[in-house]
Amino acid sequence: QRKALASVTLLVPWMIWKHMNECVFDNASPSIATLVGRIKDEASSWATAGALGLRTVL
Template sequence: MVEATNGLHREGINTLVILGAWMLWNHRNGCVFDGAVPSLASLLVTTGEERRLWTMAGARGLNLLPAPLPGV
C-alpha cells in the first residue's frame, strides 16, 4: 500500500510540474501576443483554478498533494 501511495504522489508531482509549465507558457503567450500584463498573482490564481479542473477531470495523484494557502 505504501508503494502505491508513493507512486500516486509521484504522479501528482509530475502532473503539477506539467500544469505549472503549461500555465506559465500560456501566460507568457498572453503577454507576448495579446498584450496582457505579466502578473504572478494572476498566474497563481489561474493555475489554482486549472488545478481544480484537472483534478475534477481525473488527473491522477493531483488531489493527494496539499493545496496552496489561500491568497498565495
C-alpha cells in the first residue's frame, strides 16, 4: 500500500498539472469528470508498465 500511495502522490498532481495546461494553452474546458477519467487511464497504464502497487488501488 505504501508504493500505491507513493505512485498516487505523483500521478494525481501530474495529471492535474497537465489538465490545467490544456485549459490554459489549448483552450480546453475544465472538467473534473475528464480529469478523473484520465487519472484512471494513466493509473492503469502505470500498473501495466510495472507500478504494481497501483493494482491494489485500481
